[in-house]
Amino acid sequence: MGKGVTFLLLALVLCHALTVATGYKGEKQRRKEREREESGEEGEGGRRAEDMFLMRRSTRVIRTDAGEMRVVRSLGGRIIEKPLHIGFITMEPQSLFIPQYLDSSLILFVRTGEARVGCIYKDEMVERRLKIGDVFPIPAGSTFYILNPGEGQRLHIICSIDPSESLNLDTFQSFFIGGGTYPASVLAGFSPETLSSAFNVSVSRLTEMLSRQQEGPIVHIAPAHAPSIWTKLSQLKEEDRLMQVKRMVQGEVEQVKEWSWWSLFGMFSENEGNLFKDKAPDSYNIYKKSPDFRNDYGWSVAVDGSDYKPLKDHGTGIYLVNLTAGSMMAPHMNPRASEYGIVLRGSGRIQIVFPNGTLGMDTKVREGDVFWVPRYFAFCQLASRSSPFEFFGFTTSSLKNRPQFLVGANSLLHTFNTPELAAAFGVTEERIRRFINAQNEAVILPAAPGGDEDVKRASVKFEAVPEV
Incomplete structure (x- = not known):
């Protein structure tokens, strides 16, 4: 029995020594990594300390014939009290970023071109015309769209993406109101019977409406390029056009006429004053x-x-x-x-x-x-x-x-x-x-x-x- 106790004590001593040595080695390694980080040397993964501050991780999250969106993701870490991602939106002339809402808030900054931004503000649909240097916020959960009305000018927007209210599913999560096979509308997730009853339309008509769009989140709206789902909006007045997006968000239904986003451009000059008769915040031009x-x-x-x-x-x-x-x-x-x-x-x-x-x-x-x-x-x-x-x-x-x-x-x-x-x-x-x-x-x-x-x-x- 004495030999067994002696062997057990020896084993405990060896285990303790191994633990101390391992802990020392781990702490020493962590100290070396901290020193490399502070001196700017490369660590084991080949990452330099300066890469902490230069945000290189650019990801293309959207790409269509009509435009694209790239996002530079913020790094995580204890010293980042409020991470912000940076987005770059490029839209071809006469194109539309279709109606959607996000789980993150945006602040748009127009780098070049002009834009029409529509969003819901206190249950009302409002629009703003943005020019170079204009800044405009879009809160998380607010449905919006972005239009490039220019005939020969690309639109470039830089935006902050604040994920503090996000679902943490990705950099940000889009919920598209309009859509079809690509992108899918959030409405498409409900059963056909449920939507048919909610919209008061036949299942066949509903199926056609939710399957025609396949051009992506950014689409051409010029007649020569327009995808079928956006091609017919001819008779709607400006008030009806604004209400249409609101109805889509709220799930309300009327006997929908065939319409498209293209004809709204013909209404801009005639109804310019009415577009801004609301209490929503205007844009702010930093260059002014x-x-x-x-x-x-x-x-x-x-x-x-x-x-x-x-x-x-x-x-x-x-x-x-x-x-x-x-x-x-x-x-x-x-x-x-x-x-x-x-x-x-x-x-x-x-x-x-x-x-x-x-x-x-x-x-x-x-x-x-x-x-x-x-x-x-x-x-x-x-x-x-x-x-x-x-x-x-x-x-x-x-x-x-x-x-x-x-x-x-x-x-x-x-x-x-x-x-x-x-x-x-x-x-x-x-x-x-x-x-x-x-x-x-x-x-x-x-x-x-x-x-x-x-x-x-x-x-x-x-x-x-x-x-x-």
């Missing part, structure tokens, strides 16, 4: 707002809930920045929100710094790239020397952001210019004063005389505080 800041090196605009109330309801802000060639948005941090940026024009670099003072990302970006900056992280944007750099984006708060600039004539170093600050840097008060006063510009700074590479290689030298 006076810059919050402007100097010789660029300008910036921010729009929050106090400027445009629908943003307050969505808990989101928007911004637009234009930098002249070679200039930079001074290093700063956002105390209230993360931000998602989309490069609209030109090229430049984005630098983001980890909380431990190491460089998290220093990456060149160009038109179409999407980046995000976590709340509190210090960062700056630098325009290339060859062209201006323009970027638009969304913030995760509708409150005034009040960015805190770390460099420049309005930096918090000026506000905090005390003996304690000098001691924190280990220099004399006179030295720190000369150092922070060397830059006379604020917010948007001029190009460094030596060029980008010289700036990257430059080092800062301080005068040490004499020992006491």
Whole structure:
């Protein structure tokens, strides 16, 4: 028995040692991975730390002859307090994104072209005409459609997709009101007998209505391209046209006349005034707002809930920045929100710094790239020397952001210019004063005389505080 006890104790000791060793090895490996992440080196999966901030995962979720939609998905993680996906919608001239509702809220921004957006607002169908620079929100669960009425102009829309109310089935979930074999209408899921009774029509007529559309979620509406389900709307007045979509959503029925979306374009000029006689929010044009800041090196605009109330309801802000060639948005941090940026024009670099003072990302970006900056992280944007750099984006708060600039004539170093600050840097008060006063510009700074590479290689030298 004594030998058995001795063997059992020996086994327990060996198991404990193995557990400790395994735990140490696992912790050591996790520590190495954290160090690689903070230094920007590649981990085991080949992923660089900078990939955290440059959103590369673009997925085409819709593609038809009349247009497409791509979505750049937000990364998950503990430091993302409100993830936003970014959508890119492209529609050919005279096309329609058919009526649907989503489990996520959208904020549309018209990049190029013109659009007609119809949606349900407080049980009423409303329409808005959107032009370049216009912003318009669509709440989750609100049925909407998007029309491109232009005859020779493609429509490009950038949108934020807020999944905070989503079903978490995918990036977002569409529920199509209209549809057929592709896409399927949500109505098609009910039994034919149930729908026949609800619509007060025959099963054969119902079957024909729910099986004719096969052109996809974005369809041509010009007579030369129009699919059969959208081809006949000739006699309806503007009020009847708006009510038709509402009836489709509510499941109400009347003896439906043959109609299409095409003929609504002939009604725009005649009924323009009536389309906007409602209490729904209008669109907001960011290009028409006076810059919050402007100097010789660029300008910036921010729009929050106090400027445009629908943003307050969505808990989101928007911004637009234009930098002249070679200039930079001074290093700063956002105390209230993360931000998602989309490069609209030109090229430049984005630098983001980890909380431990190491460089998290220093990456060149160009038109179409999407980046995000976590709340509190210090960062700056630098325009290339060859062209201006323009970027638009969304913030995760509708409150005034009040960015805190770390460099420049309005930096918090000026506000905090005390003996304690000098001691924190280990220099004399006179030295720190000369150092922070060397830059006379604020917010948007001029190009460094030596060029980008010289700036990257430059080092800062301080005068040490004499020992006491």
